[in-house]
Amino acid sequence: MKKDPRTPVTIVTGYLGAGKTSFLNHFLRQTNEKIAIIVNEYGDIGIDDQLIEKTKEEIIEINKGCICCNVRKDLIDTLSMLSFTREQGMIEFDRVVIETTGLADPAPIVQTFLMDSKMIEAYDIDSVCTIVDSKHISMHLDQKDESLSQVAFADNIILNKIDLISIDQLEKLKKRITKINPFANIYETTNSKIDINKVIHFYSFDLKDKLQMHPAFLHDTHHHHDNVTSLSLIETQPLDLGKLNMWFSYLVQILGESLYRYKGILYINGKKKKYIFQGVHMLFAAEEQTEWGDASPRSEIVFIGKDLNKQKLKEQFHKCISR
Numbered sequence: 179m180k181k182d183p184r185t186p187v188t189i190v191t192g193y194l195g196a197g198k199t200s201f202l203n204h205f206l207r208q209t210n211e212k213i214a215i216i217v218n219e220y221g222d223i224g225i226d227d228q229l230i231e232k233t234k235e236e237i238i239e240i241n242k243g244c245i246c247c248n249v250r251k252d253l254i255d256t257l258s259m260l261s262f263t264r265e266q267g268m269i270e271f272d273r274v275v276i277e278t279t280g281l282a283d284p285a286p287i288v289q290t291f292l293m294d295s296k297m298i299e300a301y302d303i304d305s306v307c308t309i310v311d312s313k314h315i316s317m318h319l320d321q322k323d324e325s326l327s328q329v330a331f332a333d334n335i336i337l338n339k340i341d342l343i344s345i346d347q348l349e350k351l352k353k354r355i356t357k358i359n360p361f362a363n364i365y366e367t368t369n370s371k372i373d374i375n376k377v378i379h380f381y382s383f384d385l386k387d388k389l390q391m392h393p394a395f396l397h398d399t400h401h402h403h404d405n406v407t408s409l410s411l412i413e414t415q416p417l418d419l420g421k422l423n424m425w426f427s428y429l430v431q432i433l434g435e436s437l438y439r440y441k442g443i444l445y446i447n448g449k450k451k452k453y454i455f456q457g458v459h460m461l462f463a464a465e466e467q468t469e470w471g472d473a474s475p476r477s478e479i480v481f482i483g484k485d486l487n488k489q490k491l492k493e494q495f496h497k498c499i500s501r
């Protein structure tokens with residue numbers, strides 16, 4: 179369990195009608211924590227608020243826009259108000275859950291928690307949970323709409339509405355989703371019924387000693403039709419820290435916009451310890467971690483991004499090998 183004074187935040191995203199409110203209701207039924215819920219709806223009138231089964235939660239609505247764009251300031255104000263009123267002993271909560279609109283891009287929401295100093299002090303993203311409408315997602319992915327970013331950003335992908343598709347379709351969908359985001363855990367549900375222990379206590383934006391590596395990281399994804407894809411790079415030879423620093427600053431500045439998420443463990447020449455890094459678009463953090471010990475050192479990097487020039491990235495990475 180985490181000993182961090184910051185409040186964990188679960189971000190629930192997913193396309194229109196995917197099953198986010200159903201997920202939230204299952205979440206609330208199972209949890210012993212006291213939850214502050216922020217529901218964002220596009221229209222003037224909040225409907226979801228009425229669909230959430232109320233027990234001991236604080237529910238705050240942010241309407242008339244999307245927290246990923248035009249009402250992002252409202253999100254920061256709401257979160258600041260929540261932490262202030264808690265400090266004053268006026269309300270109590272152990273976790274914040276944010277249900278985004280179906281049209282939200284989770285990237286700017288995540289960035290809010292990583293960029294704003296007040297947010298960094300008070301909150302820690304636990305995980306991004308993306309609810310997928312298994313029946314309709316392929317169409318949305320083909321259209322390259324917000325659902326791509328929602329899948330690309332997820333730590334947990336809940337393939338919901340599996341009652342509406344065949345086993346074959348489900349298998350194809352899982353392959354497609356894994357190609358877009360090999361980081362994420364994938365769960366299959368109907369009515370978003372999931373054991374919440376599977377989707378909490380991730381702290382996915384902490385720099386962890388051990389990254390959660392899906393076996394699919396080890397396979398490259400050449401054959402795809404989505405412009406958001408992933409690339410995994412593995413190297414057993416030690417890397418040169420100076421060259422890596424230069425490469426990363428180039429990547430973040432030039433490709434930042436199209437790099438959704440990236441994470442890695444690095445084996446640096448002359449260093450006994452592992453380096454862990456991760457980033458979201460232009461936000462990047464790296465940290466020295468524990469020693470390699472008995473483990474065979476090797477670097478593993480994964481990028482999830484739009485229109486990645488995989489060949490070029492591979493070549494650039496190769497140039498970082500210590501000579």
Ligand SMILES: Nc1nc2c(ncn2[C@@H]2O[C@H](COP(=O)(O)OP(=O)(O)OP(=O)(O)O)[C@@H](O)[C@H]2O)c(=O)[nH]1
Binds near residue numbers: 201280339368
């Ligand atoms: N057949 C089927 N229907 C489902 C399933 N999960 C949810 N639904 C239905 O899908 C509709 C949308 O579910 P919600 O949980 O409200 O979805 P949402 O993502 O919160 O929707 P918005 O907030 O409008 O974007 C509801 O009528 C649910 O009863 C499922 O697994 N199978």
